[in-house]
Amino acid sequence: MIGAVARKEIVSNLLSYKFFIVLLLMVLLVATSLFIMHRDFAERTADYQIIRPEPGQPIAVVPPNPLSIFAKGLENAMTRSFEIGVIGVDVRAGQSSGNVIYSFFPTPDFLYVVRIVLSLVALLFGFDQISREREQGTLKLMLSGPVSRAKVLAGKWLGNFASLAVPFLLVTLLGTAVLLFDTNIRFSAGQLGRFALLLVLSLLYLAFFLSLGMLVSALTRRSATSVIVLLFVWALLVFVLPNIGTLVARQFVAVPSVQALNEKREQTWTREVLLGIAKGADVGEHWKTISRENDRMEEDFRLKFERLVRLARNINRLSPAASFLDAATEIAGTGIDEESRLKAEVVRYKNSIIDRLIADQLAGKRDAVYPSFQYRTRPLGEVFAAGALFNTAWLAVFNILAFALAYAGFARADVR
């Protein structure tokens, strides 16, 4: 019976104007996004070939992550070149562009398309499921047959989910298959696995919005009302909550600004150089002081920042969009945790070679060879333990909750 309802939904979707519009949007956006982000990745790879360190140079650079095509996240911050000198880490050559328009609008990566546009699409699949059939009178007919409301709802959900998920998966997999033809991008097996996880997560996220649409549709009498409520709920969940969460968190956790830290670093450096010159001897000690003080500042910043991120995340969890973004970027290896872990690794690398660097510099040794920097993205197990699992489960809870409420609403609905 569920199958029959689902089939009916799929057929009616296939014939509808809505489905045509949605399909057009989906194909257009996913394809464009993959194409554009692929080019972006190719450019960053070319840049990496230029700045990649020779063996023995004390420079820490990680190559661009192919998964950043789908989830750009903090990739730009992570692929900077960290040069280790006698006074600590010097950040060079961010892959920045002089085109200031980039900073006006968010990056249109696959994650953006799913998180913002396809969530709206999923809502549009769900918004008139019950109210429209009631308006047309077909709901009455259906329920007068021997079929329970639970089965009708489940069938509708399945049918609509299939009509959403199948084109989505087809377009995405096709686009990704085209990417695989590019020999410059090599996905490892692990990365392909992570990509599959991203897809599963996206489907979970979209399923939530479908359930939400059905919930509101079951609670309202007219589909015109339902669409209005849903559009506002969507705007709140996708745009407002995640972003106001970080602002609110900042009210409670004071974090020094980037400019303040920058100025502080500069002041420490010039002060120690001055003192070193004034006293004459032992420049090495002053260099060590600079590195030490910077480390202390960095440590302090990181602790505060971690507290801020934790609070912001917990507030943001009210919105599935934030949980989704968090989990997806961490799985792709471009998330906030991954970035701060990389920076901690860079600091550790610096501390492992800085004494030798200073000694070599003082001895005037120019072509010393240092161990190279190694960085591996956290294994998936660690990513999940650090929060991605919780976020995924949280999304699932949102899903179940929305569906259960939709059922409760539908069970009490007056179908006349």
Place this chain on the structure above:
Amino acid sequence: MWRTLVAKEMRAHLLSFRFLASFVILFVLVVGTAAVLTNDYLRKVDEYSGRQAELDRYLRAYAHFNRIGGIIMPAQPPVPFQTLVRGITADVNVEAFDDDPLPVMFPLIDLVFIVTILISLIALILTYDAVSGEKEDGTLKLMLANGVPRPNIILAKAAGAGLTLAGPLVVSLAAGMLVVLLHPRVNWAGMNWGALGLIVAAAVLYGMVFSLIGILVSSLHRSSASSIMTSLFVWTLLVLVVPNLSPYVASFLSPAPSRIKVARETARLTDTDRDDLGRKLMAQYRAEVLKQYPVLGERLTEAETKRRVAEDPLYRTAYEANRAAVERAWREANAIQGAKTEELRKDLRQKEEAQTDLARTISMVSPLANFSYLATDLSSTGTRNLVHFAELGGLWDAGFFRDYQPKKIEAFRAKNPTGDAWNTAIDMSDAPRFHYVEESLGGRVQAALPPFGVLLGYCVVLFAAAYVAFIRYDVR
């Protein structure tokens, strides 16, 4: 007649559930964001003054001219408009080791967001069934049967939607401004009122664009169910897609060389290449000198050369000619390589500017981008302010390095003739400090005019299209 029609439209909107929902959401969000952003602004002000105090302490104790450049770099103080508009202030900094990635992941919301996303959504929600809905209800037939001209109907619909939108926006914003102004420390200048007024006018115009899109789409469709689909499709493209794609498309159409590549190339030009060229030129010029003064061909130790220069006047001229040749070689090498690097840099700058302009032009297809540019420029938190800030920085730079620094060094040398004026701590607490003033309103308005014009043009074109579509509409 005309007033009755507008009044009818407005009454229909005002009594509807969608209007109530829009108003409540708009009000709560505007007031909420204003409150949060005001706190954020005050925190930034405190932080800024803390940084300045830190700088003062440093200038008194450790300032030395050799490395002062990196210390007293001009810093942008928070501007009062940041209580409403976040703008593109340097929140994200990839040049420094410590970065704050939260805004990259979750861009903060502000008035620009509320207008661009919410107002446009509200406008569509109010108007997506303007014509098709009345057709479905059957009231359109009645109205036309009573001899109401079609142009009047469509004009009244547009005016009604615009006025209905303006009301909640102005009320919410007034409440938000109250929250901002209740903080005695927010220094809201008179000039900002003018800018705010223009931003509100632009916001209404922006809402009007989307109302007209809704009216146009609804008079192209027979049923409201399909008209909302098309409206949302258009909205998604204009608001969520076009602006985000524009810089990437521009980088595709008008490529600029990678900054990293140019940096490497200029480094090579001024380093190894310069050395090679210098050595080549040096060998060449020295060979010429040697031909002229064969006496230089003798191999002498350093001590012998010194003695010879002192004793033999002929050798001395030869020696000096040789030295001049070396200097000339290196000077020429530096000049040649310097010109080459300058050319590369200029090329990069030009191409980046061309790309930025193209990206901006493409993005201006989207009303959202127009409003973003206009609002950030008017509130001096946008690209225009970046230029203005750089100009102010240049002026201050001249004041410090051209006037203050030589005077201070002279004073130091007068007291301590043998001291190292560059690497000794000098009390610089009396140095001219960078003082930021917002650009005058005239300049800001000038920057806001083109996007304003585009929005206005959109309105005119869309209204004409809606008019034509409605004239051809089958009302049965």
